[in-house]
Amino acid sequence: MAEILKGKDVIASMKERMLKQVEELQSHGVTPCLAIVRLGAKADDLAYEKGAVKRCEGLGIKCVVMEYDESISQKELEDEIRKLNEDTGIHGILVFRPLPKHIDENAIKYVISPDKDVDCFSPVNVAKVFEGDDNGFAPCTPEAVMEMLEHYGVDVSGKRVVVIGRSLVVGKPLSMLLLRKNATVTICHTKTRDLGGTARTADILIAAAGKARMITKEFVSPGQIVIDVGINMDKDGNLCGDVDYDNVEKTVAMITPVPGGVGTVTTSILAKHVLAAAWRLSGVMGS
Structure with missing residues (x-):
């Protein structure tokens, strides 16, 4: 009979490490924050969002859900993502995909800041994965x-x-x-x-x-x-x-x-990436 590799044990181990990181960031006045960009209310997106928010908030990571109507225009969505790029209180951005058919994903992926792209949407981070560059975020x-x-x-x-x-x-x-x-x-x-x-x-x-x-x-x-x-x-x-x-x-x-x-482990990786982004963007030296 096989040994069962359960996600919950991995999550518990990661949580212990990340709680220490959050505490250290907060001691420097930094509250790590994830912005979730969702168009419409697809069941799959809502389910993942619920899990991600629960995981992050359980670690002390703030979550901001940016919900837009599916009919949002290309320009409007690009402008909203640029605002998140420029917001110093936001450290990670997660855009739910696939986007509606009238939205050009190939354009959107060039808009999101690679420094805040915590699920490897940006071509910059994709390239870093293939180059073996640890400064990027893998999916x-x-x-x-x-x-x-x-x-x-x-x-x-x-x-x-x-x-x-x-x-x-x-x-x-x-x-x-x-x-x-x-x-x-x-x-x-x-x-x-x-x-x-x-x-x-x-x-x-x-x-x-x-x-x-x-x-x-x-x-x-x-x-x-x-x-x-x-x-x-x-x-x-x-x-x-x-x-x-x-x-x-x-x-x-x-x-x-x-x-x-x-x-079950993917939302913990998402939280891990938000913390890594918070360290880099805040300029705080830490683990």
């Missing part, structure tokens, strides 16, 4: 994967890691973060020939394809570590990952659950 989900592996003592150096998924949100940046830790990374996707055969060769298998329960027991081998990044709804309306957990768990050595795994 929260890939960094949550790395945080979990580190917490549970999984050293990726020299290991064969197969990442199934090539998006710029998870697969590609996660692969770059793994390479920086000296992993040997293979990026696969749904069009990869003999995907199952490649997956079985991995020491660490990371599923980020966005397809419910596509990773079956035929994809895994005994002793593997399986990280499930997927968040899907099955045909019965139940939350599930990209991994067929009930069958795969019987074979592998370690596995993350869905829910309760990587997804």
Whole structure:
């Protein structure tokens, strides 16, 4: 039976460290603050917003929710983001995506300040992830994967890691973060020939394809570590990952659950990024 890698233990460990950072910032008169930019009221956005606000406020990080009508114009949205860029009391900006179809995301991503872009929307931060520049902010989900592996003592150096998924949100940046830790990374996707055969060769298998329960027991081998990044709804309306957990768990050595795994850690990474931005922008020297 596999060891279950639960997100709550990672969150508890991160919370202890971040509370100390918040206390130190506050001792210098700095209250870290996150601005959440949301257009409309989509259920997914509201659910993530609720979790993010709860996590941040539980650490002493102020949250400001900027809610706009979905019909807001391109210029109006750009102007609102520029105001947040210039507001010295705001340290992090999170823009919920995808944006409405009439909004040009490719233009918006150049407007947000890279120094406040805490979920890697700006091309500047994307480039820093690929360059290995620690002064940027990686997307929260890939960094949550790395945080979990580190917490549970999984050293990726020299290991064969197969990442199934090539998006710029998870697969590609996660692969770059793994390479920086000296992993040997293979990026696969749904069009990869003999995907199952490649997956079985991995020491660490990371599923980020966005397809419910596509990773079956035929994809895994005994002793593997399986990280499930997927968040899907099955045909019965139940939350599930990209991994067929009930069958795969019987074979592998370690596995993350869905829910309760990587997804729960992402808001803690978001808070971590807000604190890092607050240190830099305030000019306070600290941890």
